[in-house]
Amino acid sequence: MSLSALVLHPEANAQLTPAQQRFNDLLAQIERLSGQIQRLQAWSDQHRYAHIQALRESVQLSQAHRKSLLLFVHERLQTADFTERQQRMARGLVRGLMAHLATSHDPEVQALAEIYVNEEDEQEAAQEQAEAAQRLRERIEEAMGQPIEKPGQYQTPEEMVQAGMRQWQRQQQADEERKTAKRAARKAQKQAQKKSAASAKGEVPVALLRELDAKSAIRTIFRQLASALHPDREPDEAERLRKTALMSEVNAAYEKNDLSTLLRLQMQATRGNSLSVAGSARMTDDKLIAMSLLLKEQVAALEDDLDQLENRLSRELCVPVRADADEAALSQSLQRIQADQRHSADSLAADLRRIQNDAELKRWLKAQWQLAKATSA
Known part of the structure; x- marks a missing residue:
């Protein structure tokens, strides 16, 4: 059942109040995010x-071809008439292929690695890697807008990329933690100011009243549902199974303070009859504001769930994945990669x-x- 069934409508010759409109807007956000x-x-x-x-x-196919290339170039190094420069190029290519195959733990590849690990080749390879790492470092630092920490520890392009990624992730995490801390501090400050002002007047803070109203509302709905869906009171087997399934959803939603789901389940439980708590446009604005606190929390949780899903799929599929993108365009991105x-x-x-x-x-x-x-430049 759609959450649109929970939307409040104005009575005749009247307009929705800001609280009613806010309640409807939050329901729309929840339905969109879900x-x-x-x-x-x-x-x-x-x-x-x-x-x-x-x-x-x-x-896997690429790795098999790389291994064949590696073995072939190695063999020709032993027999072909190469100049000294061509030999250096061939050895560099061999090392590059072995780097791609390093994680395969193939015995033939490992045996060749031992052959090509000598002092001259190591120095030559180290110099090449260091130069490539330095060029890559400059590009990474330009992209991040800050220098890489302790760059001397990273001697290969792979190490430099990993260091840049770790630093970028730490930066993003630190930025998010700072934002979260600032939001929490502002919220705490506002609450403290409200409590202080209310205490000075001898009043109970409005925010606290609304929070209590929200908890009371969700508890009321839960109790109504628990009473209406009690399976032991239902003689019909099919209806008992339906109520048992609904009650399982009710319990899960109540544990998460998922007000919109509880309201939707209440509509299902009553077969679309009017809601006793939220279905009336005559509900007081204070009650709606209180319930909107729970809906706002649910919106934030859904936004976080969506962000995590997008990031996970982007990592797994190796393409940027966004929920607002056209599905055909996303599928085309997969086909391109x-x-x-x-x-x-x-x-x-x-x-x-x-x-x-x-x-x-x-x-x-x-x-x-x-x-x-050219690639490393």
Whole structure:
């Protein structure tokens, strides 16, 4: 049942009061956010597994091609007529391929790693990595707007990227904690001011009264539902099962102070009859303001749930995921990244076919060397 059934309507020749309008606006926000979460989750359920599986297959294929390239270049290093510069380029390429394959724990790859780990190659590789890390550091610092902490600890581009990500995440977390602390401080200050003013007048703070009214309202609805849905009082088996299921939802909503769900369940329990607590436009504004406090908390919780869902899916699917984006556009983003991964695997396979003769191998080595330089620049 839609929350629109809970919307308050003005009586004849009257307008909604600000409290009534605020109550309706919060219901609309809850319905919008709940709908976004449900649609995004449904979209994820439809596409997530197939997308991750397609990426996994492409990555595995790319790794297999990289290993074949690694073994082939290593073999040609032993037999081909390479100049000293070409040998350096080939060794650099071999190290790059091994870096991509480092997590595979493949015995053949590990055996080659031991062969290529010598002092000269280590120094050459370390210098290349340090230069690439320095260039990457400058780009990261420009993007973040602040220097990377203790940059001397990170000697490779991978380490520099990870350090930048960790620092950025810490920065975001610290910013969020500061915002949260400021909001809490402002709220506490306002409450303290209200309490102080009320105490000076010998009055009970309005905010406290409204909070008590909100708790009273949600408790009243819960008790009404518990009474109406008690399964032991229902002789009809089908109706008993319906009420048992509804009561389970009622208990979960009550534990979370989920007022909108309790109101919706009350409509279901009464088969659409008028609500005794919130269904009347004649309800006092004070009562509506109190209930709106709970609805506002629910809006904040839904916004947080939606943000977490978007961030999780963005990480898992490797594309930016937003609930307000068109589902077709999101699906196209998945297709593009799958196509990119397939293209990467196809390119590696094409390279392997191309370099079967020494002339093409040498041209390919030079092109790869120049590409690596341009990428790290």
